[in-house]
Amino acid sequence: MVGRLVQMILPPASREAVMGDLAESCRSPGQLAAEGLRSVPPLVAEQARRASRLPVIGLQLFILFACLGGFELDRAGKVVTNAACAALPMGLAMVGLLLRNIYRSEDNPVRQGFFDALTAALCVVAQQTMMHVLIAAGHVDPAWALSRSLIVLACLSFPILWTLGAMENPDAVRRKPAQPLFSDYNQFVQRTRVRNRAEMAALAMIIGVSGYFLARFQPPVAPLGWSFLTGYACILVYLALRGAARPAPLDADSATVRALYETELNRQSRQRRLMWWFWFVPLFAGLMTNLVMYGVSKEQPLRIVGGIAAIFLLGYLIERLHRDRRLAIHLKLNNLAAVPA
Known part of the structure; x- marks a missing residue:
């Protein structure tokens, strides 16, 4: 019972190794509980830093x-x-x-x-x-x-x-495939299909909630909001038609599958980048309107500077997210050459 409780509060990434060490070194349930609780804070801090x-x-x-x-x-x-x-x-x-x-x-x-x-x-x-x-x-x-x-x-x-x-962790993206190329590509297609459906569901939620918000509360920026919703609807149609990766032909040879894999990895990367910029377009507009432009109208330099800084920070975070993923995809492409057909 004590062992199960200690196991529950340990981070999953280190649970097996720590429980093995505790089982070997502890002679009583009380010692197991004490040593386990003592191990939790540094393990949690380390996992928070890594994750x-x-x-x-x-x-x-x-x-x-x-x-x-x-x-x-x-x-x-x-x-x-x-x-x-x-x-x-x-x-x-x-x-x-x-x-x-x-x-x-x-x-x-x-x-x-x-x-x-x-x-x-x-x-x-x-x-x-x-x-x-x-x-x-x-x-x-x-x-x-x-x-x-x-x-x-x-x-x-x-x-x-x-x-x-x-979004997949970059470490998972860059990981070298441990199975034949055709099977790995089929799994990639399945993952993109599932993610594409999730994005479509998310877009549908945004369109529904935003439409209700604009119709019910009629904010001053309602015309701009409706134009954003039109854009979201267009993106939703695009994702439904071309969002997922193309499946490989059943009779394709390894060279064809590898070329298709590289093409789809790059296309999905570009698509993710555009999607993330599109997700945050309303936020950029809000920062510009509520901070920068309002600060200009009220002659509030601090609000203006804060708004500009927030806009640049948001753009940096989006690009940094894409850069990390792009680097992982580059390593993935290098690993594909060594994957058996």
């Missing part, structure tokens, strides 16, 4: 803060800023995502991304539930709770976090 990628964490912060209304303009007379209201649920959601990184097991990336988004959503719901309890008890000002419009806006974080979490 967390700067571009992903940065984009998760941007997604949550924006979808929780952190960049929205504050209404006159509101005692709590939108940034402060967004910071609390964002912080709790990031803690949940960090724990997901630490205790993540090797699994389907699309499934992992879904549970990443679900974890963040549950953390936000828990924080808002607690906030409403405190408000009902009179301990907290009602302004700390998210408004109805921001609750709808927060729903947009789920599909974007899902697609972000569904």
Whole structure:
């Protein structure tokens, strides 16, 4: 019983090795529990360092803060800023995502991304539930709770976090295939098909939630929002028609399959890059409108500088994410030459 409890709190990446060492060195359940608990903090810290990628964490912060209304303009007379209201649920959601990184097991990336988004959503719901309890008890000002419009806006974080979490780790991309070329390519086709369906589902969610938000709350940027939704619909059609990798002909020789593999790897890489820029186009527009342009109109240099810095940082994170993946694909292409047919 003690061994199972210790095993549960150990990160999966080091669970087997640590439990083996503890089984050999510990003479009693009490010693096993003490040594196991002593091992957890450094192992968790090490796994957090290894599993967390700067571009992903940065984009998760941007997604949550924006979808929780952190960049929205504050209404006159509101005692709590939108940034402060967004910071609390964002912080709790990031803690949940960090724990997901630490205790993540090797699994389907699309499934992992879904549970990443679900974890963040549950953390936000828990924080808002607690906030409403405190408000009902009179301990907290009602302004700390998210408004109805921001609750709808927060729903947009789920599909974007899902697609972000569904990206394969660069280490998995660059890994040398351990099976014949044709079989490895078929698995690649299957993975892209599953990811493509997930992106289509995410786009459908965004179109539905955004359409409701624009129709129900009619924000000043509604015309721009409808144009974005039109673009999302076009992307959805493209993904349905050409998003997944092409299957290899059954009678193809190894040279044909290898050439097709290289072509599709490069095409999928370009497609992912364009998709990620497209995902964040509304956020770029929001940063420009709510920070830079508003700062210019109100003669607030700090807001202008902050907005420009945020735009450049967001662009850097997107490009860094693509660069890491592109490097992994380059190594993958080099490894394909050594894969048997």
